[in-house]
Amino acid sequence: MSNSDFEPKIVGFCCNWCSYRGADMAGTARVKSAPNVRIVRVMCSGRVDPVFVLKAFQQGADGVLILGCHPGDCHYVEGNYKTARRIPLLKKMLEQLGIEDERVRLDWVSAAEGARFASIVNEMTAKVKELGPFRANGGG
Amino acid sequence: MPKLKMALYWAASCGGCDVAVLDINEKILDLAELADIVLWPIAMDFKYHHIEAMDDGSIDVCLFNGSVRNTEQEKIAKLLRQKSKVMVAFGSCACFGGIPALANFFNRDLAFERAYVEAPTNANTERVFPQTSTQVEEGELELPEFYDTVSALDQVVAVEYYMPGCPPPVDLILKVVDALATSSLPPPGSVIALEKTLCDECPRTKEEKKITKIYRPHEIIPEPEKCLLEQGLICMGPATRGGCGARCIEANMPCRGCFGPPAGVHDQGAKMLSALASIYDVKDEAEIARMVDEVKDPAGTFYRFGMSTSMMKRKRI
Ligand code: SF4
Ligand code: SF4
Ligand code: SF4
Ligand code: FES
Numbered sequence: 525m526s527n528s529d530f531e532p533k534i535v536g537f538c539c540n541w542c543s544y545r546g547a548d549m550a551g552t553a554r555v556k557s558a559p560n561v562r563i564v565r566v567m568c569s570g571r572v573d574p575v576f577v578l579k580a581f582q583q584g585a586d587g588v589l590i591l592g593c594h595p596g597d598c599h600y601v602e603g604n605y606k607t608a609r610r611i612p613l614l615k616k617m618l619e620q621l622g623i624e625d626e627r628v629r630l631d632w633v634s635a636a637e638g639a640r641f642a643s644i645v646n647e648m649t650a651k652v653k654e655l656g657p658f659r660a661n662g663g664g
Numbered sequence: 665m666p667k668l669k670m671a672l673y674w675a676a677s678c679g680g681c682d683v684a685v686l687d688i689n690e691k692i693l694d695l696a697e698l699a700d701i702v703l704w705p706i707a708m709d710f711k712y713h714h715i716e717a718m719d720d721g722s723i724d725v726c727l728f729n730g731s732v733r734n735t736e737q738e739k740i741a742k743l744l745r746q747k748s749k750v751m752v753a754f755g756s757c758a759c760f761g762g763i764p765a766l767a768n769f770f771n772r773d774l775a776f777e778r779a780y781v782e783a784p785t786n787a788n789t790e791r792v793f794p795q796t797s798t799q800v801e802e803g804e805l806e807l808p809e810f811y812d813t814v815s816a817l818d819q820v821v822a823v824e825y826y827m828p829g830c831p832p833p834v835d836l837i838l839k840v841v842d843a844l845a846t847s848s849l850p851p852p853g854s855v856i857a858l859e860k861t862l863c864d865e866c867p868r869t870k871e872e873k874k875i876t877k878i879y880r881p882h883e884i885i886p887e888p889e890k891c892l893l894e895q896g897l898i899c900m901g902p903a904t905r906g907g908c909g910a911r912c913i914e915a916n917m918p919c920r921g922c923f924g925p926p927a928g929v930h931d932q933g934a935k936m937l938s939a940l941a942s943i944y945d946v947k948d949e950a951e952i953a954r955m956v957d958e959v960k961d962p963a964g965t966f967y968r969f970g971m972s973t974s975m976m977k978r979k980r981i
Contacts, residue, residue: 573934573938574931574933574934574937574938575930575931575934575935575975578931578934578975578976579975581976582975582976595947605947606941606942608947608949608952609941609944609946609952609955610937610938610941612952612953612956613937613940613941613955613956613959613962614934614937616956616959616962617933617937617962617963617966620769620961620962620963620964620979621769621963621976621978621979621980622979622980622981623976623980658980659980
């Protein structure tokens with residue numbers, strides 16, 4: 525399969541209070557975004573346990589997107605700061621396991637940022653397309 | 665009561681688990697009283713064909729140490745499974761892959777390249793590697809086939825009990841010997857250790873203190889009473905099953921995680937990573953980058969004993 529026909533499956537964890545609404549906003553405003561991201565709504569980005577990310581890859585995701593409220597705006601005050609520490613450390617560990625840096629992205633999207641949501645989704649989809657499929661059972 | 669039949673075997677192991685059995689000292693006599701040993705490669709001269717000749721299920725208990733990384737180990741694991749009523753994964757290697765499973769960050773080609781070419785004691789300019797079959801004048805010589813991926817015992821055969829530890833501590837070994845003697849083994853599937861985390865049995869004081877720097881063990885001499893993680897050392901206690909008696913902690917060293925994940929935790933590395941990210945108290949990007957840099961080898965540290973049974977099992981190469 526050439527990379528141009530490859531449609532990546534990306535799991536997108538969006539927090540209920542900002543990013544999920546941002547995604548909704550993108551939908552109602554009809555901003556064009558790639559259909560590759562399957563959204564999973566979580567109450568807070570801080571709820572995204574590293575196990576969720578591992579599980580997504582184990583079950584065949586090609587990329588994982590984690591979106592939360594901007595720093596300082598988390599509905600639960602500190603949740604996204606925890607995420608901001610956890611995900612970079614997780615990414616370092618995943619690289620050691622052969623999961624490329626661009627397959628995981630953490631970013632912040634507010635309820636008003638429909639267009640920003642769409643551009644993050646499009647960028648991520650293009651990056652993962654370039655990388656090609658993740659081999660859930662592959663390697664060595 | 666008729667004497668039990670017992671087998672002890674080593675697969676991809678360092679020999680430490682066999683030595684741990686000898687470490688039960690004079691209790692080894694009780695063991696000899698209790699059981700006839702039918703196979704123990706480190707100590708006795710029984711052969712595989714002796715085992716092959718036995719009826720299925722005629723060995724009462726097999727203590728199997730080491731992980732599985734070649735065809736011979738897999739074959740013997742299957743043979744011993746067939747002949748044994750009770751299979752015990754003995755030690756961290758058999759339970760979770762252990763230290764040998766750090767090879768899952770590489771594959772066979774990379775491991776061979778390192779072992780037979782790059783390692784400084786080699787003089788192998790012709791790049792000779794072990795072959796599964798070699799013709800010599802006298803006939804064909806065979807070697808087991810080496811796998812790309814190291815597996816835990818229960819990824820190859822069914823296992824009744826797990827005895828974690830690198831190696832398992834003497835008191836847990838004696839507990840199993842006692843249970844065998846009195847026919848009071850716990851339900852199959854049990855791990856012979858505690859259900860909760862090591863932090864639960866750790867005698868050190870925890871103060872919910874946050875940290876802003878990680879130290880490597882050689883960089884500080886920690887205070888003896890306080891939680892090591894709260895002093896900035898990566899102590900695997902929050903992501904590790906209790907039951908060892910906090911033996912490393914007693915020696916003022918952080919836990920390296922050899923008892924594997926506690927009950928209900930799927931992935932020891934993910935759990936430890938979360939614990940560390942929670943206790944490390946920084947917010948801005950530059951400081952977060954510093955934290956990430958301070959954790960020198962996250963995968964090797966968090967999965968030191970558990971690559972085989974971790975969710976990813978191996979590196980994608
Ligand atoms: S568990 Fe530890 S002591 Fe036992 S064989 Fe493995 S490395 Fe050696
Ligand atoms: S982190 Fe280590 S030192 Fe601290 S309580 Fe847990 S086991 Fe004890
Ligand atoms: S403290 Fe940790 S590494 Fe040391 S024996 Fe106990 S479980 Fe194993
Ligand atoms: S609620 Fe949005 S990140 Fe916490």
